[in-house]
Amino acid sequence: MLGTIDKAARVLDLFSLEKPEWGVSEVAAALGWAKSSAHAILCSLAAAGFLHRTPQGRYRLGWRVLVLNRVLNETTPLKKVATPVLENLVRHYGETVHLAVLERGRVVYVEKLQGTRAVRVEVTFPGASLWPHASALGKVLLSGLPDEEVVDLAAYQGLPALTPNTITQVDELLSELRGVRRRGYAYDIEEYMPELCCVAAPVRNHVGTVVAAVSFSVPVYRFRESKEAYKNIILEAAKRISENLGYDPKALGFLKLA
Amino acid sequence: MLGTIDKAARVLDLFSLEKPEWGVSEVAAALGWAKSSAHAILCSLAAAGFLHRTPQGRYRLGWRVLVLNRVLNETTPLKKVATPVLENLVRHYGETVHLAVLERGRVVYVEKLQGTRAVRVEVTFPGASLWPHASALGKVLLSGLPDEEVVDLAAYQGLPALTPNTITQVDELLSELRGVRRRGYAYDIEEYMPELCCVAAPVRNHVGTVVAAVSFSVPVYRFRESKEAYKNIILEAAKRISENLGYDPKALGFLKLA
DNA sequence: TGGGGTGTTCTGCATAGGCGAACGTCTGGC
DNA sequence: GCCAGACGTTCGCCTATGCAGAACACCCCA
Structure with missing residues (x-):
């Protein structure tokens, strides 16, 4: 809503694993702004601690995001309940x-727990993101969205084929999501990566909204x-977490009629 | 610099371990703003993903913080070199x-590695913060600042006594920091917490600035x-990390003369 | 069923912030 | 060793942006 905050967010979006350091001119060019505008935003973000100015006058993410992340991690009810x-x-x-969880169209890992078996699936760092259309977690999270939003998302970020099994057509995705809604869980049979399979189930809050997903x-x-x-097993776990978040299927089944 | 970003930062500062959830009116009251102004900032931060709107219209930190934190963690040269x-x-x-590191006057843990001995010091989550005047890490980090800034900081956040050993007078702190600069390390002998001691040494970057501190x-x-x-041991480790960051005492000793 | 507490919307005025041009500085290549 | 180009930074004008206050809509509790 406020232009300046939107701009600040777009700037922060630029900082990625591929390019974690940016100069003023680069930012201005990347976003199509005047150099002085980019400079103002970068300066302000640096003064606030979200960015860090290197001695050469370039910019990286600042330590303040670490502080925010800590508060997020230690106070978020979802993590506390689910872990x-x-x-x-x-x-x-x-x-x-x-x-x-679903964060601006991407599946973002909130918690990852490494398996203990000899042959196991390696996990990625929390905060890493996945394609929603090709993962069990993603399909479960998308199943909580109305079809129009799924269509918009697909149009916006595309449905690239990551393996021969990946769903790449919107209507196929929509029908898959209808199945997920009906069954209450989703599979990923080598759709994201060969040799890897997942089952995921939705975590719901006290008003019945899908707020997260858990998977094997x-x-x-x-x-x-x-x-x-x-x-x-995963359905049972998701149910337990949902209930601990205040989800009550009976009370909400009643609401649905109204 | 830009007012809106400063305001957004002040809002995000409110979200803490003690109070991780805020409503519009609470924010407006806490910061002395009109309700509509607080509303605008909160809405924008939520739209950008930095905040999360609960079904009741209250606000918590959003998942985007997690995503930023991941980029920070995986790209920051300091961590890569030090770990x-x-x-x-x-x-x-x-x-x-x-x-x-020092982040807006507080010592913020970037990396913590639990000891393996039976009797060991328990660590806190990265992103947690400490009083700078009462910790070895803090004294090392403060030693990289000019005296005026230390005085300002002390005036701003005070020098509370955490144990009988804590330094509580500004001039005493300044003379301690002079010693730290001369010796190149700092002790904390039960100044932060009874039974707990630390040694810390500075990590410097390629231009010789103290950018971090390591401690036992x-x-x-x-x-x-x-x-x-x-x-x-800790001095040696700090030296190794500094050198990997491009620190070269000889080249810089030469610069000092100029 | 009402009242006080929420979060949200609206509209006008003042100011905050975007732009483009000029400045100072550094780097790298002839 | 010097010049050329690129970078980050500063400045001032003008416009658009976002702030304030009051009115609105909602929810919860008495």
Whole structure:
């Protein structure tokens, strides 16, 4: 809404793993602004601690995001509620477990717990993001959105094929999401990466909105044998987390009628 | 510089461990603004993903912070360079090791590595902050600042006594910092917390500026016996990290004369 | 069923901030 | 070693932006 904040956000978006350091002119060119405008935004973000000015007058992300992240991590109800449940899953079944949310069209890992088996799925750092259309987590999270928004998202960021199994057509994605809504869970059978399979289930808050998703990530050979079992376990875990967030299917089923 | 960004930063500052959720009126009251102004900032921050709107129309930190933090963590040269050195320290000596920076007057932990000994110092989450005047890390970081800034900081946030050993007078702090600059390291002998001691040394970048500090945290009974040894080890580690950041004492000693 | 507390919307006025041009500085290549 | 080009920074004008206050809509509790 406020132009300046939107601009600041667009600037911060530029700082990525691929290009973590930017100069004033580069930012101005990348965003099509006057150099002095870019300079003002960069200066202000640096003064506020969100960016760090190198001695050469270039810019990197600043330490303040670390401070914010700490507050986020230690106060967010979702993490507090979910972590013990997820730890239990790893302890019992030894498979890699993920918790993720949808952030501006991308699946963002909030919590990752490395499996304990000899052959296991390696996890990425929290904050890393995935394509929503090609992952079980993503499909579950998209299933919480109205179809129009899914269409917009697909149009905006595309549906690239990551493996031969990836869904690349919008209508196919929409019908898959209808299935996910009906069943209450999603599979990813080597759609993101060969040899990798996932099952994910939605986490809902007290008003029934899908706020996150939990998943098992399992090597394909082990997954084929016990798909059903993994599905039931992850559904149960998602239900437990949702209930701890105040989700009450009965009360909300009643609301749906009204 | 830009008022709107400064305001946004002040709003984000409100979100803390003690009060991680704010409403529009609360923000307006806390900052002395009109309700509509607070509303505009909160809306914009939420639209940009920095805040998350709860179903009740209140606000919490948003997931985008997590995404930024990940980029920071994976691209910051300091962490990349320091982590292997610090891991070595823990492996060899088993004591808790910290890496910290100064962020708007507070000591912020960037990296923490838990010691492996039976009796060890428990670490806090990265992003947590400490009083600079009462910690070894803080004194090292302050030693990189001109005296005026230290005086301003002390005036602004005070020098509370955390233990009987804490420095609580500005002139005493300044003379301590002079010693730190001369010696090149700082001790904390139960100044922050009873039973806890630290040694810290400065990490410098290629232009010689103190950009961070590394420390050992050791129980007092073990520290008394081998203060000197810990000091030498941490000095060596700091030197190694600094050199990997491009610090070259000889080249800079030459510059000082000019 | 009302009242006080929310979050949200509207409109006009003043100022904050965007632009483009000029400045100072550094680097690298002839 | 010098000049040329690029960079980050500064300045001042003009316009658009975003601030304030009051009115609105909503929810929860008494």
